[in-house]
Amino acid sequence: MKVVVIGGTGLIGSKTVAILRQRGHEVVAASPNTGVNTLTGEGLKETLAGAQVTIDLANSPSFETKAVLEFFETSEGNLLPAEAAAGVQHHVALSIVAIDRTDNGYFRAKLAQEKLIEASGVPYTIIRSTQFMEFLRGIADSSTDGNRVRLPPVLFQPIAADDVAANVADVALGAPRNGVVEIAGPERAPFNEIVARYLKAVGDPRAVVSDPEAGYWGGQVEERSLVPVGEARLGRIGLDEWLRRSQAAA
Ligand SMILES: NC(=O)c1ccc[n+]([C@@H]2O[C@H](COP(=O)([O-])OP(=O)(O)OC[C@H]3O[C@@H](n4cnc5c(N)ncnc54)[C@H](OP(=O)(O)O)[C@@H]3O)[C@@H](O)[C@H]2O)c1
Numbered sequence: 014m015k016v017v018v019i020g021g022t023g024l025i026g027s028k029t030v031a032i033l034r035q036r037g038h039e040v041v042a043a044s045p046n047t048g049v050n051t052l053t054g055e056g057l058k059e060t061l062a063g064a065q066v067t068i069d070l071a072n073s074p075s076f077e078t079k080a081v082l083e084f085f086e087t088s089e090g091n092l093l094p095a096e097a098a099a100g101v102q103h104h105v106a107l108s109i110v111a112i113d114r115t116d117n118g119y120f121r122a123k124l125a126q127e128k129l130i131e132a133s134g135v136p137y138t139i140i141r142s143t144q145f146m147e148f149l150r151g152i153a154d155s156s157t158d159g160n161r162v163r164l165p166p167v168l169f170q171p172i173a174a175d176d177v178a179a180n181v182a183d184v185a186l187g188a189p190r191n192g193v194v195e196i197a198g199p200e201r202a203p204f205n206e207i208v209a210r211y212l213k214a215v216g217d218p219r220a221v222v223s224d225p226e227a228g229y230w231g232g233q234v235e236e237r238s239l240v241p242v243g244e245a246r247l248g249r250i251g252l253d254e255w256l257r258r259s260q261a262a263a
Contacts, residue, residue: 015039015064016185017101019092020071022046024147025107028178029068033185044071051088054095061099066185067092069106076230078118085126093133103189104137106130107181110195110241112141117232136189140181143197143240146171146255149211153219156227162208162219163227168240169204170197173255176248195245200252204239207252214256 016033020026021042033040041060043049049056051071061067069092073084089106096104108127112120130137144152149171153162180196200207209221228234250258 014066014186015041016066016068017041017043017060017064019043019049019051019067019069023070023072024145024174025177025181026068026070028174029070029181029185032178032182036182036186038186051092052084054091057091057095058099061095061101064096064099064101066103066105067096067101068181068185069104070181073122076119078121081119082122082125085122086129089126089129093129093135096135097133102136103185104130104133104135105181105185106137106139107177108139108141108193110141110143110197110245111239115229115232115234115238117228117230119230120232136191138184138187138190139193140184141193141195141241142177142180143170143172145177146173146198146211146250146252149208150215153208153212153217153221155230156208157219160219162205162212162221163224164205164208164221165225165227165229165234166203166205166223167229167234167236167238168201169207170201170240171207171252172196172198172248173250173258176250180246180248195241195243197241197245197247198251199247199249201240210252211256214260 021030022044030042049060073081108123112123156162205221205223
């Protein structure tokens with residue numbers, strides 16, 4: 014089966030491409046670096062010819078509110094009609110748990126992306142994931158105030174990129190759900206505790222402060238604002254195991 018992975022050179026994209034190739038599929042890793050640009054449409058028609066499945070794992074180079082909305086609207090707005098014209102039978106996209114009940118600029122952009130997919134007429138599955146463990150440093154950096162990291166004590170359930178990619182590959186090889194599948198890491202704990210464990214393990218001296226007023230990317234969050242509320246597929250790699258693997262790979 015021919016599978017096109019948009020953003021196939023990124024964190025989740027490159028792992029997903031490797032899994033699907035290992036399973037014997039013809040996989041194209043599509044991104045500006047390989048001559049395919051969903052913002053301009055460059056290379057889309059040629060790449061999608063003969064593809065049965067497209068997996069959209071592209072991400073915006075800028076997380077600024079207006080830029081990220083423009084990225085996902087333009088990108089998906091070019092990709093979906095091109096898929097329809099090419100006869101793609103399954104569009105898979107990676108989104109984020111709770112974007113419809115937690116407000117911040119990035120989540121609004123992902124919700125706009127989901128709405129374009131639902132309205133496109135192309136059979137689809139949206140995978141909503143919790144935050145990636147690989148994103149913990151970025152979260153700590155964005156929440157740093159002096160030498161302290163301020164985070165709300167809300168529930169958090171990060172997932173390793175390897176678990177995300179394994180789920181994306183499985184979903185892509187299955188039938189379209191025309192709906193949402195949620196995925197999360199195996200452990201749920203307060204946000205500040207998980208980030209503190211991570212910083213300690215990597216030898217980062219910043220102290221983590223539990224601050225109920227601290228939001229997430231500028232938006233207010235409550236106890237269950239960032240975790241699945243219904244059924245979710247759980248990854249296998251817990252934080253300690255992920256830390257062991259990342260330190261062994263470094
Ligand atoms: N971070 C999280 O915790 C989290 C949680 C849930 C869901 N997600 C979602 O997961 C998805 C993948 O994230 P990631 O961290 O794997 O991304 P990433 O590592 O930043 O990779 C982004 C990919 O997008 C490609 N790209 C950028 N501009 C493009 C364009 N104009 N046309 C086509 N491809 C383009 C990049 O290609 P080049 O290499 O050529 O630049 C790269 O392959 C995103 O949609 C994100 O919203 C993230």
